[in-house]
Amino acid sequence: MADQPLTSRGAATYQRILDVATEEFAEHGIAGARIERIVSAARTNKAQLYAYFGSKEGLFDALFFGSLERITNVVPLDIDSAPLGADGLADWAVRLYDEYLRRPDLIRLATWSRLERRPGGHLVAERDRRDAHKLRAITDGQAAGLVRQGDPFDLMAMVIAMSMAWSPVSNVYAATAQEPDDAHERRRVLLRDSVRRAMAAG
Template sequence: MPDQPSSARGAATHQRIIDAATQEFAQYGIAGARIERIIAAARTNKAQLYGYFGNKERLFDAIFFASLERITNVVPIDVEDLADWAVRLYDEYLARPD
């Protein structure tokens, strides 16, 4: 199981990796995303990235599941008005295409 950050510096590095990887995956997809670009943008190294996430697929999974959690919190499903929910969901994805 990948390690979790145990210090403030580690948490900051972890967040920089998440932010850089989110942009990388949004722009290139999982197949086109490159670890080298992610670590350069995050100002870290491969050992740190792999230590926190294990591999590129697990990094993608972490970002994907965090995105799903965020979107369900920002745009909760309203079963009484699915049309309005769909519009709000669409608007949120326009605002945050990543």
């Protein structure tokens, strides 16, 4: 992005580009996204887009890392004065489920990054990972006898995977916000109970 502060008009253009590009990348992926479609729908031009983001890859990076930041901030793993337990992990999984309903485009961005950039290993490079505080919380919960033993990263990965059972990238069934509330509540109950049982100590 340009070093100089954005004017209000520039900020509006910048946000339009982000909004349009999120839909474009979520639908078509990195290789399939087209800058021409983005600038047309955002009512701007290539020169402006490149001034903000440098390249198509730079634009995707802004969206992708912004989506990770959003999920971290909007759906944090609650850590208060008490050690984290299986109940806390279960509640976190349910809140992730709800976030996938609100913003299915964000999970699609992560999936495209997995498919096109990092087919193995961590989804992001070590320097970009945002899970250190979650791993510490799980480790503390294990030390307090509230979370089952095992590699904290593996436990976190399992909870996230369980939360994604009905996500937009599920190969079984993708839930949508348009479904009846009772369907979502039934899944929340099952998800919360399953994670609690899977993560409980002993």
